[in-house]
Amino acid sequence: MSEPSSIQYTKVDQSYFEKRGLRRYAGVWSLWALGVGAVISGHFSGWNFGLANGWGSMLVAGIIIAVMYLGLTFSIAEMSPALPHTGAAYSFARTAMGPWGGFLTGLSENVEYVLTPAVIVFFIGSYMGGIFGTPAEAQPLWWIGFYILFVGLNVIGVELSFRITLVVTLLALGCLVVFWISALPHIDFDRWALNIGAGPDGAPIELAEGGGSWFPFGWEGVLKALPFAVWLFLAIEQLPLAAEESMDPKRDMPKGIILGMFTLIVSAFMIMWLNPAVAGIGSFKLATSGEPLLDGFRAIYGEGTAKLLAAVAVLGLVASFHTIIFAKGRQVYSLARAGYFPPGLSLTHGTRKTPHVAMVFGAVVALAVMFALWFGLGAEEGGKKIGATLLNMAVFGAMFSYFMQALSFIVLRRKLPNIHRPYRSPFGVFGAAMTMIIAVVTLFYQIKDPAYSTAVMWVAIWFVVGILYFAVRGRHRLILSPEEEFALEHKPENGA
Numbered sequence: 001m002s003e004p005s006s007i008q009y010t011k012v013d014q015s016y017f018e019k020r021g022l023r024r025y026a027g028v029w030s031l032w033a034l035g036v037g038a039v040i041s042g043h044f045s046g047w048n049f050g051l052a053n054g055w056g057s058m059l060v061a062g063i064i065i066a067v068m069y070l071g072l073t074f075s076i077a078e079m080s081p082a083l084p085h086t087g088a089a090y091s092f093a094r095t096a097m098g099p100w101g102g103f104l105t106g107l108s109e110n111v112e113y114v115l116t117p118a119v120i121v122f123f124i125g126s127y128m129g130g131i132f133g134t135p136a137e138a139q140p141l142w143w144i145g146f147y148i149l150f151v152g153l154n155v156i157g158v159e160l161s162f163r164i165t166l167v168v169t170l171l172a173l174g175c176l177v178v179f180w181i182s183a184l185p186h187i188d189f190d191r192w193a194l195n196i197g198a199g200p201d202g203a204p205i206e207l208a209e210g211g212g213s214w215f216p217f218g219w220e221g222v223l224k225a226l227p228f229a230v231w232l233f234l235a236i237e238q239l240p241l242a243a244e245e246s247m248d249p250k251r252d253m254p255k256g257i258i259l260g261m262f263t264l265i266v267s268a269f270m271i272m273w274l275n276p277a278v279a280g281i282g283s284f285k286l287a288t289s290g291e292p293l294l295d296g297f298r299a300i301y302g303e304g305t306a307k308l309l310a311a312v313a314v315l316g317l318v319a320s321f322h323t324i325i326f327a328k329g330r331q332v333y334s335l336a337r338a339g340y341f342p343p344g345l346s347l348t349h350g351t352r353k354t355p356h357v358a359m360v361f362g363a364v365v366a367l368a369v370m371f372a373l374w375f376g377l378g379a380e381e382g383g384k385k386i387g388a389t390l391l392n393m394a395v396f397g398a399m400f401s402y403f404m405q406a407l408s409f410i411v412l413r414r415k416l417p418n419i420h421r422p423y424r425s426p427f428g429v430f431g432a433a434m435t436m437i438i439a440v441v442t443l444f445y446q447i448k449d450p451a452y453s454t455a456v457m458w459v460a461i462w463f464v465v466g467i468l469y470f471a472v473r474g475r476h477r478l479i480l481s482p483e484e485e486f487a488l489e490h491k492p493e494n495g496a
Helices: 014-018 028-043 047-053 055-082 089-132 136-156 158-186 189-193 218-232 236-245 249-277 282-286 292-301 303-337 356-377 379-415 428-448 450-472 482-489
Strands: 196-198 204-206
Touching: 028 158, 028 218, 028 236, 028 249, 028 303, 047 055, 047 218, 047 249, 047 282, 055 218, 055 236, 055 249, 055 379, 055 428, 089 136, 089 236, 089 303, 089 356, 089 379, 089 450, 089 482, 136 158, 136 303, 136 356, 158 249, 158 292, 158 303, 189 249, 189 282, 204 282, 218 249, 218 379, 218 428, 236 249, 236 303, 236 379, 249 282, 249 292, 282 292, 292 303, 303 356, 356 379, 379 428, 379 450, 428 450
Parallel strands: none
Antiparallel strands: 196 204
16 A cells, blocks of 8 residues: 655665664663663652642652553553564654654654753753852853763764663662662651642742641642653653664563663652651752752761762763663664655764764754753853753653654554564553543643743744654655555555
8 A cells, every 4th residue: 555645755775774774782681771771860850849749749640650651661562572663653653643643753752852861961060060160151061071972972882882871770770779778767757758838829838847738739739740750750761762773672672661660660759758758858948959869868968978979969860861862863863764854864883883973963953952042041041941941842742752652552453453562561552541641631731831831832843843844855755764664564454
């Protein structure tokens, strides 16, 4: 069955793919580290802003978001070995909903993977500035330096990239485990975790003696905390981007995804329980902290070790920065190899077989956005707003991507019931539907928050530019990459 006349394919010879080859290396534990490492920085900072709605609200929001991610990860665990291509989310949606569905899903995921490292490197720069005492005006130098270092490490080779991923992920998890053990003798849950109340104007107030309500703002507080709970699991879905670099994706991909998700669930709920309950910290203070884990360590060990502890805290940020640069390169590479983005972006290194062009391009775009905000707002104002703006943009793209991936799962179950599925999600269509519902509710509360308006505008511009490129040029020059060939060979009878 042919594609609509608006979709056209350009013929390429074998040399096209020889210049775009990848190398297989990853096993189960490499994939586990890739997924956990991508997320782990969210356990060091970011999630805690949801505590402003009350500790119980954050807990329930965390449970709801965990349900969303369980539905998503089990759906991906089924789709990725059935469609073992680097395209991942774009590949799933392309097969289920045609080229436009694949492109929009890939574009939304592109927002997430290009900008999430920018968020992380911004916080890395803040930590490093504090450790070495560099002025605020020097922040961009930290950003550039870390991008050069970690893009370079990712370009050197997939073997080195995965080894570094495993080491920094284990170190970051080790840092969290040390905190959990250290915190246990120092917690006073009722006094500190429950020290938020609702003020007369509806704003949170600090309760000097604690003992407040779990839900000072009722269900509204739970719903407002949802976007912040996302940061506890954001980017676990990147694992299928390593499908063509996995030794046995049909066997190892489901194991890596599921093992990673359950590791993150344990870590997420340990940090939500212990960090606000440490004596001398509390939910009220933590709700506005840019470094909640470091605040917890300071309360336990004192200010004298602050710089050492800050250096330790950077490990979590570095783990996520390194792994999401890996994902960003593969995501841009897959869309470019199929012609959705300019094909030149999919070239891989001649000897190292890494998508160096895609990784460098993604880094340049992210830095351009950061510099535009930095100089547009001014260094002082930019320092206050750039991290939050980039974070909001990344989360917005992620929610749209999750909705589309869950929808792809449902469509594939219905229209392609007989394709080989080495693994089947125990939650099935119900799990995917729950993911879609929770993603829409979270997206609604993101848009409802005035703080998200600037981020939404920038994401809208991103989408307009991408859609115009695809409508004018990309859809007339698609290339039969592995994802495209699979989609055409398994096209649903009612597919577009």
